[in-house]
Structure formats: C-alpha cells, structure tokens
Amino acid sequence: MNSIVTFIIAHEDFSSALLRTVEKILGPQKQVFTFSNQQDDLPVLVQRMITIIKKQQAENVVVFVDLKGGSCWNLTGMLHHQYPQLVAIAGVNVPMLVSFFNYQDDLPFEDLINKTILDGGKGILRLEY
Amino acid sequence: MKVQLLRIDDRLIHGQVVLGWAKPLRSRRILLCDDGVAANEWEKQLYLSCVPGNLHSVIMNTQETRKFLAGDQPDLDKTIILVKSPQVLLQLIGNGFKPQEANLGGMHYAEDRQKYLPFVFLSPQDVQDLLTLTQKGISIYCQEVPTAKKYNILEIIGDRK
Numbered sequence A: 001m002n003s004i005v006t007f008i009i010a011h012e013d014f015s016s017a018l019l020r021t022v023e024k025i026l027g028p029q030k031q032v033f034t035f036s037n038q039q040d041d042l043p044v045l046v047q048r049m050i051t052i053i054k055k056q057q058a059e060n061v062v063v064f065v066d067l068k069g070g071s072c073w074n075l076t077g078m079l080h081h082q083y084p085q086l087v088a089i090a091g092v093n094v095p096m097l098v099s100f101f102n103y104q105d106d107l108p109f110e111d112l113i114n115k116t117i118l119d120g121g122k123g124i125l126r127l128e129y
Numbered sequence B: 001m002k003v004q005l006l007r008i009d010d011r012l013i014h015g016q017v018v019l020g021w022a023k024p025l026r027s028r029r030i031l032l033c034d035d036g037v038a039a040n041e042w043e044k045q046l047y048l049s050c051v052p053g054n055l056h057s058v059i060m061n062t063q064e065t066r067k068f069l070a071g072d073q074p075d076l077d078k079t080i081i082l083v084k085s086p087q088v089l090l091q092l093i094g095n096g097f098k099p100q101e102a103n104l105g106g107m108h109y110a111e112d113r114q115k116y117l118p119f120v121f122l123s124p125q126d127v128q129d130l131l132t133l134t135q136k137g138i139s140i141y142c143q144e145v146p147t148a149k150k151y152n153i154l155e156i157i158g159d160r161k
Helices: A014-026 A042-056 A071-082 A094-103 A109-122 B015-025 B041-048 B062-070 B086-092 B124-135 B153-158
Strands: A004-010 A032-036 A060-065 A087-090 B005-009 B029-033 B056-060 B079-083 B101-106 B114-117 B120-122 B139-142
Touching (some): A004 A014, A004 A042, A032 A042, A042 A071, A060 A071, A071 A087, A071 B041, A087 A109, B015 B029, B029 B062, B056 B062, B079 B086, B086 B124, B114 B153, B120 B124, B124 B153, B139 B153
Parallel strands (some): A004 A060, B005 B101, B029 B056, B029 B079, B101 B139
Antiparallel strands (some): B114 B120
C-alpha cells in the first residue's frame, strides 16, 4: 500500500479537467491536488505545494506535468530543489493517470512509476482495423 | 544594432518565449538577465534545460548584461533578452543602450500586485518603473505571444495611476 501525494500541474485549467475526467472513470481519488500556472507567481505556488506536502505527510510525492520546458516544468524544478525526493513525470495524459491510480495500491512504488510512464505511452496509438 | 525582442516576463524562459516568439522570429540567441538565476547553478540548469538545441542561450547577471550591451555584439537583431521586472530593465538602460520598445509579456500575481490584464499584475513600484521607462522614450506594449492582442502600457495603467 503506497502513501502518495499527487500533484498535477498544467497550463490553463487542464489539470483540474484532467482530474475530473479520470475521476469520472475511476471515481474520487485521495490526496490529489491540481495546479495551474495561470495567475500566481511561481514561488508562491511552490510554497503552497510545500505546505501541502508537510501537512499530508505522505511517503512519496508524484508530480505530473503537461509539458517539459514550460513554466509548469520550471515550477516542478523549483519544487524539486526544495523537495528532492519527489518523482516528476512530463507529458501527462488520461491513460497515464488511469494506470497510476488503478495500480497505486497494487504495485511497489518504483514499479508503479515505471508502469505509469509505460501506459501513458501505450495510450498513444493510431486507429487501425 | 537593435535587440530583436526585449521582454519583461517573470517566468523568464518558458514555452511562450521559446515556442511563441523564438520560432516565428527565427531567433538565434536567448539572453536571460537575472542576478538571482545567474548566482544559482541549479536554477541556471533548470532554465537552460527549457531551450531547444538550435537556440544559443546565455545567462548573465545585470552587470554582465550591461557590459555585453555596451560592446559591439553580433546578432543582436537575432537575440531575445529576458528580464523578470521593469526594475531590471531600468538598470540596463544607459551606457549606450537605449531601446525604442520593450515587450511586457507576463507579470504574475503576488501579494502586493494588482491585476491590470489577465497576464499583467503590477505593484505600485512596477507601475512607477514602467512610467519611468516610458518617460525615457521606451514604448512598452503588453503582449503574451506575437499573434495575441497588443496593449500599450499607458492605456493599461493610465486610468489607475
């Protein structure tokens, strides 16, 4: 059984829409927090996340980001500097999150992360009959 | 030689800059001018990791940037210069460097800042610094990416001075 705090960080309202989508499929998830890079200053957001991490006292922190190389990625880098134990994954999509939440309680943490990344990639394919 | 794009953006290097601006402008270089980032190895690596390989990127502190701009630099018309606040831009002016215009690309919410546009939040000091810049003959326009709407800073802060 993993104890994980999950952050989803993305542009505009993508992160909350992603979580709503996944919860529609799997039902409500615990200890998941969504962030947008839209309005707030990045250091303010980092502090807000650190406060959550301290309060939740989870064993692991996983951060999903929409795009490598944008301000959400920079934000993750800043958080990583203050909390180096976190695992960050860029390119978040629905298949990735579905897999992550589905296997959260079934796999050891490192295996879960590997499967999550793999399934995110497997979910990208061309329709063929 | 004119700087291709002089941009005030508290996110410094991010998608709007490397994809939104550098690509259509066919820029060759990004100069990030910031004392804090220049003094921090991990922050430097973080920002440099955001830049695609075809763009040459350099990080300098304010003093180094002033020296750089005073010299005869090649490719300045293919260079994007990024600063995080109007205050830093003010420090660069002079010493032979007198740009005609600057882009205000993003200043985000912080406790002492008020909203002027969805991507522009300014403190009273920011407003003062922006006015000083315009008084020095630098025209400042707010615009996130080249295809987005452009706003003159004086129209944005004019009625709330």
